[in-house]
Amino acid sequence: MAYVRFENISVSYGDNQVLKNFSLSLEKNEIMCLVGPSGCGKTTLVRCLLGLTRPDEGEIYVDDKCLFSSKRRINVPAERRGIGIVFQDYAVWPHLTVKDNVAYPMRKQRMKKNEIDRRVKDVLKQVSMSEYINHLPGQLSGGQQQRVAIARALMSSDDLIVLDEPITNLDAKLRDQMLNEIRDIQRNIGTTIFYITHDQKAALHLGDQLAIMNGRGELVQIGSDEDIILRPKSRFIFEFIGVTNFIPLKLVNSEYKLDLGREMIPWPEQVPDTMAHGKPIEMGTRPNDITFDDASPIKAKVKRAVFLGSEYDYFIELGNMEIRLQQSTLDAALVGVAKEGSEVGLRFLNPHYYEAKRREA
Ligand SMILES: Nc1ncnc2c1ncn2[C@@H]1O[C@H](COP(=O)(O)OP(=O)(O)OP(=O)(O)O)[C@@H](O)[C@H]1O
Numbered sequence: 001m002a003y004v005r006f007e008n009i010s011v012s013y014g015d016n017q018v019l020k021n022f023s024l025s026l027e028k029n030e031i032m033c034l035v036g037p038s039g040c041g042k043t044t045l046v047r048c049l050l051g052l053t054r055p056d057e058g059e060i061y062v063d064d065k066c067l068f069s070s071k072r073r074i075n076v077p078a079e080r081r082g083i084g085i086v087f088q089d090y091a092v093w094p095h096l097t098v099k100d101n102v103a104y105p106m107r108k109q110r111m112k113k114n115e116i117d118r119r120v121k122d123v124l125k126q127v128s129m130s131e132y133i134n135h136l137p138g139q140l141s142g143g144q145q146q147r148v149a150i151a152r153a154l155m156s157s158d159d160l161i162v163l164d165e166p167i168t169n170l171d172a173k174l175r176d177q178m179l180n181e182i183r184d185i186q187r188n189i190g191t192t193i194f195y196i197t198h199d200q201k202a203a204l205h206l207g208d209q210l211a212i213m214n215g216r217g218e219l220v221q222i223g224s225d226e227d228i229i230l231r232p233k234s235r236f237i238f239e240f241i242g243v244t245n246f247i248p249l250k251l252v253n254s255e256y257k258l259d260l261g262r263e264m265i266p267w268p269e270q271v272p273d274t275m276a277h278g279k280p281i282e283m284g285t286r287p288n289d290i291t292f293d294d295a296s297p298i299k300a301k302v303k304r305a306v307f308l309g310s311e312y313d314y315f316i317e318l319g320n321m322e323i324r325l326q327q328s329t330l331d332a333a334l335v336g337v338a339k340e341g342s343e344v345g346l347r348f349l350n351p352h353y354y355e356a357k358r359r360e361a
């Protein structure tokens, strides 16, 4: 049985139904990342788990213990749920030392002083912050403050911690470092982590499992990072995760052609039968799934090439469209960098097919 279970959770604020029959399960000791656009209901779900928001309907279980059930009228109070939480907006208290920040949940539980001291020392060691025990948050970097917040969450529970957008205000390098640290802490302690974010990159970096929500508060796909990237279930997911290109395909005399505006070029790949014949469709492709191939009949022009260190980012004119192409620096060394203004042939790997979006008139 899954460790955390949300079953058919519905939440409304007045007329605004945010979650409707929402179900999601987390296995023990995994990192589950819940990703979705701003306002889709992620924090609402977290608040339901913590006991801060009461769902209209549904059930919530942690480790087979029912924390909430509308039918059975169970609603375990927040302070007895024992779940560690890191919220972005009040990560640490600025007027308390590292030690007092971390000890706070235990003081609230009226634990003995010796026991508190021992556990604070232990947990600070786990997050590599022992030497800062008497510092105030203002004397720490952003990343170190987040580590203190995680240490405090671990004090409430080392079985389940929830992080709701905990690192959005860190710069990219520190953010990567924090994600690695969260992963290390998870490996060392074996905690189940529920990580909430609208940053797909962070989710891919961290999650064993990713759950993707759409703007209507519905779960649209759940799977590993490879499932989500290589086998996105819908156009929404394909577009939500990273940069995408869409190229229209037209059926002409029962053969598909790339519609490049001025000209049509036969599309060499098999379009799945599941696509409704006659309906306009588009081929979706990611920048790193396009390669240069002089032998390809699909010709295009390089408008701009930008070197980003680990890759080249190209802006390519293909018919009446501009598409993006990424070439790793290793590939560039092997096959050469395409020059701005030059004509190139293109090959598309791993194409995805979707019904064309209706264009705004
Ligand atoms: N206390 C509240 N009263 C009324 N409406 C609320 C309340 N809290 C949240 N909402 C609304 O519920 C919806 C979901 O909010 P929620 O905070 O769960 O989104 P989120 O997915 O966490 O977004 P973000 O990524 O921006 O943090 C939003 O439309 C929000 O305006």
Ligand SMILES: [Mg+2]
Residues within 6 Å of the ligand: 042, 043, 044, 164, 165
């Ligand atoms: Mg939120």
